Amino acid sequence: xxxxxxxxxxxxxxxxxxxxxxxxxxxxxxxxxxxxxxxxxxxxxxxxxxxxxxxxxxxxxxxxxxxxxxxxxxxxxxxxxxxxxxxxxxxxxxxxxxxxxxxxxxxxxxxxxxxxxxxxxxxxxxxxxxxxxxxxxxxxxxxxxxxxxxxxxxxxxxxxxxxxxxxxxxxxxxxxxxxxxxxxxxxxxxxxxxxxxxxxxxxxxxxxxxxxxxxxxxxxxxxxxxxxxxxxxxxxxxxxxxxxxxxxxxxxxxxxxxxxxxxxxxxxxxxxxxxxxxxxxxxxxxxxxxxxxxxxxxxxxxxxxxxxxxxx
Amino acid sequence: xxxxxxxxxxxxxxxxxxxxxxxxxxxxxxxxxxxxxxxxxxxxxxxxxxxxxxxxxxxxxxxxxxxxxxxxxxxxxxxxxxxxxxxxxxxxxxxxxxxxxxxxxxxxxxxxxxxxxxxxxxxxxxxxxxxxxxxxxxxxxxxxxxxxxxxxxxxxxxxxxxxxxxxxxxxxxxxxxxxxxxxxxxxxxxxxxxxxxxxxxxxxxxxxxxxxxxxxxxxxxxxxxx
Numbered sequence: 001x002x003x004x005x006x007x008x009x010x011x012x013x014x015x016x017x018x019x020x021x022x023x024x025x026x027x028x029x030x031x032x033x034x035x036x037x038x039x040x041x042x043x044x045x046x047x048x049x050x051x052x053x054x055x056x057x058x059x060x061x062x063x064x065x066x067x068x069x070x071x072x073x074x075x076x077x078x079x080x081x082x083x084x085x086x087x088x089x090x091x092x093x094x095x096x097x098x099x100x101x102x103x104x105x106x107x108x109x110x111x112x113x114x115x116x117x118x119x120x121x122x123x124x125x126x127x128x129x130x131x132x133x134x135x136x137x138x139x140x141x142x143x144x145x146x147x148x149x150x151x152x153x154x155x156x157x158x159x160x161x162x163x164x165x166x167x168x169x170x171x172x173x174x175x176x177x178x179x180x181x182x183x184x185x186x187x188x189x190x191x192x193x194x195x196x197x198x199x200x201x202x203x204x205x206x207x208x209x210x211x212x213x214x215x216x217x218x219x220x221x222x223x224x225x226x227x228x229x230x231x232x233x234x235x236x237x238x239x240x241x242x243x244x245x246x247x248x249x250x251x252x253x254x255x256x257x258x259x260x261x262x263x264x265x266x267x268x269x270x271x272x273x274x275x276x277x278x279x280x281x282x283x284x285x286x287x288x289x290x291x292x293x294x295x296x297x298x299x300x301x302x303x304x305x306x307x308x309x310x311x312x
Numbered sequence: 313x314x315x316x317x318x319x320x321x322x323x324x325x326x327x328x329x330x331x332x333x334x335x336x337x338x339x340x341x342x343x344x345x346x347x348x349x350x351x352x353x354x355x356x357x358x359x360x361x362x363x364x365x366x367x368x369x370x371x372x373x374x375x376x377x378x379x380x381x382x383x384x385x386x387x388x389x390x391x392x393x394x395x396x397x398x399x400x401x402x403x404x405x406x407x408x409x410x411x412x413x414x415x416x417x418x419x420x421x422x423x424x425x426x427x428x429x430x431x432x433x434x435x436x437x438x439x440x441x442x443x444x445x446x447x448x449x450x451x452x453x454x455x456x457x458x459x460x461x462x463x464x465x466x467x468x469x470x471x472x473x474x475x476x477x478x479x480x481x482x483x484x485x486x487x488x489x490x491x492x493x494x495x496x497x498x499x500x501x502x503x504x505x506x507x508x509x510x511x512x513x514x515x516x517x518x519x520x521x522x523x524x525x526x527x528x529x530x531x532x533x534x535x536x537x538x
Contacts, residue, residue, distance in 0.1 A: 058359070064337050089392070128367055131423060156376065157380075272467045280462075291460045310505070
């Protein structure tokens with residue numbers, strides 16, 4: 001059966017290729033550190049389950065040591081001349097869009113089809129397996145149609161990966177920090193503090209505290225999923241649902257969305273907010289967050305209003 | 313109470329702009345020590361969680377495809393397409409993308425688009441091309457801003473579309489938590505209540521994009537002053 005392990009093997013191979021190709025890039029003054037970084041990630045993808053908890057922890061320490069001491073860099077090798085790109089763009093035309101749609105279309109079809117064959121494909125992991133398959137199909141089509149040289153995709157992929165740099169593992173690191181927070185009981189402490197901050201006897205005050213608490217704690221944790229159980233156990237259930245008799249489905253569904261407003265405003269949600277800034281090579285790493293605040297704040301107010309209006 | 317020290321470390325570290333990976337590790341150590349764990353225990357717990365969260369980093373698999381397409385002129389093609397469409401503006405383009413992203417996410421198709429898959433190779437260059445035409449060549453700051461709008465719009469669309477889908481993680485999390493407290497609620501009853509917010513965000517973000525168009529279309533000195 002095709003499982004997530006297959007996808008990790010593929011991802012490990014891609015990171016290993018980035019590491020090896022990076023060693024040849026003499027225009028990158030920090031190619032050894034950069035290469036070691038992607039090499040360790042390849043090791044994690046391939047052998048993470050065999051390393052043991054402490055082994056994985058030491059691997060993380062090494063990754064952080066490389067990035068934290070500034071040993072990651074990027075070169076100029078492999079950049080394609082804009083004139084060549086324009087010439088190719090004119091030659092291959094709008095078919096390039098079709099090739100770009102191979103991964104989304106595979107995700108679309110895979111989501112439906114793979115669920116029908118649970119004996120072949122792990123039904124819980126269809127999204128990531130579709131992604132891996134989509135990448136392979138797109139590369140195959142690219143080789144046949146564009147007649148690209150064998151190393152071109154990996155060489156170009158490496159160039160993009162180096163421009164993202166250590167931000168690539170930020171989301172994974174933050175998810176791990178969340179696990180340590182959970183182990184230490186951070187959520188319970190935050191919940192008990194929030195309970196103290198609610199004005200006594202005011203329904204609107206309690207609704208606002210729930211919505212704001214969801215957004216703020218989401219900003220701290222970078223993830224509404226981590227904030228939701230804490231805030232709902234501290235305010236949502238005892239106050240809004242039990243004391244004021246609010247409709248549980250509405251309180252919780254819109255409360256979660258209040259948390260999503262927080263996700264738009266925090267660097268802790270790195271995969272949504274910092275990674276795209278790196279991918280688009282923005283000078284301002286908080287540029288994406290800045291554009292989102294103007295939507296998130298009014299929407300948070302709307303969500304609080306909606307709970308107050310609809311749930312009671 | 314002391315376990316909150318980790319949050320202080322995170323906030324201070326981000327504000328002082330230390331390397332975020334260092335800040336995260338320092339926060340984990342501080343939190344763990346405050347909770348009475350030993351250093352080896354903390355590193356092990358972090359390593360275990362890191363290994364279990366590997367799926368988060370699998371998305372980088374798409375980079376070789378994106379790199380190949382860019383080397384063969386996809387971004388140039390995306391620009392040419394927008395230049396050939398007469399009514400295309402940054403605001404209209406991104407509003408359309410937001411609605412498409414909301415609609416597809418609402419039927420569970422979260423990963424058919426994203427920052428690596430669609431924003432960098434397609435949406436951002438299209439938005440840039442539209443912006444270039446609207447204000448006859450943008451200055452560097454405005455170009456940055458338009459690219460950031462493209463990424464922001466992807467987030468806004470997917471965040472407030474996905475909860476309309478029944479089987480998304482957050483809906484299942486809500487159902488699970490409510491069950492623990494003795495409330496048995498069908499996912500459908502949760503997901504319909506995501507619709508009012510989805511409409512509200514389309515109006516709010518759409519209005520902001522409309523204003524962005526007004527600003528881009530205005531006389532060039534206006535954008536320079538802004």
